Amino acid sequence: MSTEDPLILTEVVDAVGVIRLNRPKKLNALSPALIDLVAAQMERWDADPAVRVIVLTGNDRAFAAGADIDDMTERSAVEMYERDQFTDWDRIRRVRVPIIAAVSGFALGGGCELMMLCDIVVAGDTAQFGQPEINLGVIPGAGGTQRLTRAVGKALAMDMILTGRMLSAPDALAAGLVSRVVPPEHVLPEAMKIAQQLAARGSIAARFAKECVLKAFETTLEEGVMHERRLFYMLFATLDQKEGMRAFADRRPARFEHR
Ligand code: DAK
Numbered sequence: 001m002s003t004e005d006p007l008i009l010t011e012v013v014d015a016v017g018v019i020r021l022n023r024p025k026k027l028n029a030l031s032p033a034l035i036d037l038v039a040a041q042m043e044r045w046d047a048d049p050a051v052r053v054i055v056l057t058g059n060d061r062a063f064a065a066g067a068d069i070d071d072m073t074e075r076s077a078v079e080m081y082e083r084d085q086f087t088d089w090d091r092i093r094r095v096r097v098p099i100i101a102a103v104s105g106f107a108l109g110g111g112c113e114l115m116m117l118c119d120i121v122v123a124g125d126t127a128q129f130g131q132p133e134i135n136l137g138v139i140p141g142a143g144g145t146q147r148l149t150r151a152v153g154k155a156l157a158m159d160m161i162l163t164g165r166m167l168s169a170p171d172a173l174a175a176g177l178v179s180r181v182v183p184p185e186h187v188l189p190e191a192m193k194i195a196q197q198l199a200a201r202g203s204i205a206a207r208f209a210k211e212c213v214l215k216a217f218e219t220t221l222e223e224g225v226m227h228e229r230r231l232f233y234m235l236f237a238t239l240d241q242k243e244g245m246r247a248f249a250d251r252r253p254a255r256f257e258h259r
Contacts, residue, residue, distance in 0.1 A: 007021075007022055007023060007031070007037055008020065008041065010041055012050070012051060015051060016054070016055055016192065017042075017054045017055070018054075019042070019055070020059075021059075026065075026068070028111065030066065031067075031068040035088045035089065036088050038088075038114075046095045046096055046097055052258065053100065053195040053198045053199045054097055055099075055191050056118060057104075057191065059104065061106070062104075062106040063103040063104065063105060064114060066109030066111050066132075066133075067110035067141070069136065089143070092114070098119045098206055098207075098210050100120045101115045101120070102122050102190075102191035103123045103178070103187065104123075104184050104187050107123075108129070109132060110142050112130060112131055112148070113140060113142040116151060117143075119210055119213075120179045121178040122181075122194065123173070123180070123187065125170065126169065127178075127181075128167065129160075129167045129169075129177060130164060131144045150217050152176055152177050202238065202241075202243075204238050204240060205235055239259050240259065243255060
């Protein structure tokens with residue numbers, strides 16, 4: 001592979017935008033340039049009504065083995081602060097269409113954090129997950145201490161973050177870190193199957209559902225329930241709600257128009 005190879009490969013399959021991280025020799029280490037490309041592509045698709053779901057994947061060996069260590073080693077605190085790379089990660093967090101991570105191999109450090117910014121995670125049964133930053137003398141920097149703890153609970157998050165140990169895919173499934181575990185060769189097909197199912201449903205409801213579930217991590221139960229209720233009412237202003245319920249009454253498949 002030459003230095004000219006693109007850091008990400010993208011394609012749109014029906015209404016599904018697929019991003020493949022493409023630094024295989026570096027186990028898809030997430031350089032600032034790579035994260036910027038991922039964020040920019042996701043933003044473009046988020047604004048494109050023709051794309052209703054995004055799939056993010058890596059290769060058989062790695063989803064991503066973390067942020068690019070070589071890029072950080074000799075930087076000063078001021079340089080890290082001035083570069084303010086968290087903005088690019090926040091751009092991914094703000095994407096409204098559902099994102100499915102198709103994960104094989106390593107999802108470590110920033111790779112695990114990037115995965116946790118996705119909404120559904122399909123993992124190969126040999127995948128490995130971890131926040132090993134402690135071994136480098138640092139801590140997770142893109143939300144790992146917060147999102148991992150919310151996903152798997154304090155006891156396991158402390159264990160993973162303090163010891164840097166990796167979690168197997170079955171253990172990650174049991175802990176609630178991933179949604180489904182399949183044989184490695186089925187990871188991308190399964191993610192695409194889910195993506196096509198989501199894309200066939202009403203995209204306004206899908207975006208509202210994502211927003212509401214994420215709200216659960218950021219607010220009180222009462223506020224979250226009120227937020228859900230407002231968006232529930234708002235869906236009665238969409239054609240998709242009428243079509244979905246009429247199709248049920250007519251005993252026919254719904255034809256959603258995403259409006
Ligand atoms: N960065 C740079 N290069 C990496 C890398 C990484 N994270 N992970 C692997 N590589 C490179 C290796 O250096 C090696 O390169 P060459 O020597 O061939 O040139 C190549 O990928 C293959 O790796 P290995 O030879 O090491 O392969 P093995 O199968 O022996 O080992 C491994 C696989 C995953 C166990 C090992 O590569 C490993 O321990 N990798 C590092 C894992 C790690 O510590 N990850 C956490 C990185 S820190 C931030 C946002 C996020 C973060 C920080 C800031 N801001 C917004 C500011 C996140 C920080 C991190 O993720």
